[in-house]
Amino acid sequence: MVVEPGGCETIALPVSNTATGLPASLYVRVLHGQRPGPCIFVSAAIHGDEITGTAVIQRLLPKLDAQTMAGTVLFLPAVNIFGFQAHSRYLPDRRDLNRSFPGSAKGSLAAQLANTFLKEVICHCSLGIDIHSAAVHRYNLPQIRIAPDNAPLRELAMLFGAHAVIESPLRPGSLRDIARGEGVDMLLLEAGEALRFDELSVRCGVNGVLNVMAHLGMIQPHPEATQVTIPARSRRSIWVRAPRGGLCVLQQKSGDAVHKGDIIGRVAGIFGDDPEDIRAPIDGMIIGHAVLPVVNQGDALVHIAEVMRFGDVEQRVDQITDGLLNDRLLDEDELI
Ligand SMILES: [Zn+2]
Structure with missing residues (x-):
């Protein structure tokens, strides 16, 4: 499918075949701006029970208009399609998607999903914003995690406007690790609690994505997107x-x-x-x-x-x- 400039489409990327024989697809909403610009993605629920980012994407979509936008955004509100339905961090094969990259088309269910995400989404982008929450029974203050010693990425992380910016080493097999190998910068937002929405976290995510898009020249600075605090580093x-x-x-x-x-x-x-x-x-x-x-x-x-x-x-x-x-x-x- 081709999404023309100024267009907005939902695309189902085929991933695998489930136990019942039904096809499993990864859903992406593509906003292709009228004017040229960078291509970025915003992903949520790589850990299927961490749904803060799903709420962030839902609240972002009505605020964006491909007709007036520059560049392209790919929105993935539920990357771990299996865990999302089961309210679980993991996949049915008990694997952690965020330790399964790069994956492969002939590998496990997690490997197939990771590979589809990598090939069809990550490799087409220059920047990704991946939204997580704390694990069950824990709460995370909104915080951005980035790879260490990357000054331009640190600038983006600071203007996102979360309460803290943590420069942390990348875990092997994680999305951030594999994205760096592909030359894709990653901002990881950790905010809130698994299986819950909280207003502070959702608002922080919405404002942060708008702040980053405005900084990249994709949208005008949004009146609601204000940086409340200077993050602690x-x-x-x-x-x-x-x-x-x-x-x-x-x-x-x-x-x-x-x-x-x-x-x-x-x-x-x-x-x-x-x-x-x-x-x-x-x-x-x-x-x-x-x-x-x-x-x-x-x-x-x-x-x-x-x-x-x-x-x-x-x-x-x-x-x-x-x-x-x-x-x-x-x-x-x-x-x-
Ligand atoms: Zn997570």
């Missing part, structure tokens, strides 16, 4: 784990600045006995936390990023906390 983050099994109550959450030695929570036994403090091992900002109170010894509870300019973080904490509180109000309104 980090090259190192650590997980703090449960010192014992039991019930965990966190006193500090994502977005909070912490100093080494601060008490960030407590784990006690099921009768409330023998509580043990959880202390921050470094100065930094909390970028992720567990939301399930029932923990085994060693469970990851709080993710702390060591930040480069600590003063900036402390000033911003109130802003982020306000955002989180507003989200809760929004969520309650939606329930009604």
Whole structure:
């Protein structure tokens, strides 16, 4: 299928054949701008239960018009088509799609899906924005992860406008790893919780994609796309784990600045006995936390990023906390 300049089409890319014999397809919405420009993709739910990006894409589409746009955007709201339906991170063959690149047409189900995504989408683009959330029972403060030591990519990551930018090594077989080999720059947004939508994360994703598209000259700066904060930058983050099994109550959450030695929570036994403090091992900002109170010894509870300019973080904490509180109000309104 050819999508003409100024056109918008949904394309089903054939991937495989399922157990029932039905064809499995990867759906892509193509917006081909009237004017020439870069080709980028925005992908969601590579881990099938991480659906924040699906909401981001849904909210972005009505804001974009191929008739007035430059360049092309490929939107993939549910890359892991199998896990998405099953509310699972994985595929039916129990593989992790984000460890299955480059894949192959004759390989496992995950390998076929990874290969289709690589050949039909990634290889046609100069930039990708891949949206994830925390794993189940965890929350991630909106943060952009990028490959280290890539100055132009760092500039894009900063203007995206998430609360933190983390430069982290690439995992072998991941989308970011294989995209770099193809010369495709990748911004990975981590935001929110698996199997949930939260307003702060969705809004951050929408504004971030619009900020990047405007910077690349694909759209006019969008009136709603404002950079709320200067992101905290980090090259190192650590997980703090449960010192014992039991019930965990966190006193500090994502977005909070912490100093080494601060008490960030407590784990006690099921009768409330023998509580043990959880202390921050470094100065930094909390970028992720567990939301399930029932923990085994060693469970990851709080993710702390060591930040480069600590003063900036402390000033911003109130802003982020306000955002989180507003989200809760929004969520309650939606329930009604
Ligand atoms: Zn993920």
